[in-house]
Amino acid sequence: MEKLYKMLSVLSDEMKTARDYGIGFKIYHAEVHLLETIYNHEGANASELSKILGLTNGAISQVARKLLDKALVENYQIPKNKKEVYFRLTDLGLKTLEGHREHHARINATFFDFVEDQATERDIQAIMKFMDTIISACEPVISRKA
Numbered sequence: 001m002e003k004l005y006k007m008l009s010v011l012s013d014e015m016k017t018a019r020d021y022g023i024g025f026k027i028y029h030a031e032v033h034l035l036e037t038i039y040n041h042e043g044a045n046a047s048e049l050s051k052i053l054g055l056t057n058g059a060i061s062q063v064a065r066k067l068l069d070k071a072l073v074e075n076y077q078i079p080k081n082k083k084e085v086y087f088r089l090t091d092l093g094l095k096t097l098e099g100h101r102e103h104h105a106r107i108n109a110t111f112f113d114f115v116e117d118q119a120t121e122r123d124i125q126a127i128m129k130f131m132d133t134i135i136s137a138c139e140p141v142i143s144r145k146a
Contacts, residue, residue, distance in 0.1 A: 004134070021099025023092055027070065032100045034063045035072060038087045039097055045084040072096055 018026035037052055038044070044052065050060045064087060067073040072093035075085050089097065115124060 021096045023096050030063050035097050045086050
């Protein structure tokens with residue numbers, strides 16, 4: 001269990017650590033996660049982004065403001081609907097997203113190397129079952145906090 005908690009702590013720290021993805025300044029996980037969501041859901045307004053991410057409209061506005069201030073996104077409106085605000089990535093935002101994906105590719109390569117070189121199919125199934133068990137055990141606790 002000690003190793004499990006250490007692994008979870010490392011993953012938690014990974015998500016809390018601001019990183020420079022090749023753009024000359026650091027951004028946080030929440031910021032890059034919103035960048036990814038804006039990219040993957042082109043044409044989604046702020047309310048739709050909040051539903052996709054399971055965050056409040058206020059949280060989306062707060063993170064979006066940081067992205068706007070850092071010139072990673074720009075906002076726009078559709079001529080027929082001046083009420084809704086939409087976002088799109090700038091060139092710098094696209095570069096950030098590319099750097100973030102490369103960061104994850106490096107991390108994932110370690111896991112893929114292990115699976116290819118050392119893990120058997122039975123090992124993989126056991127690992128997957130273990131992770132499912134942890135998720136199932138933790139989900140009720142997390143949902144009670146919400």
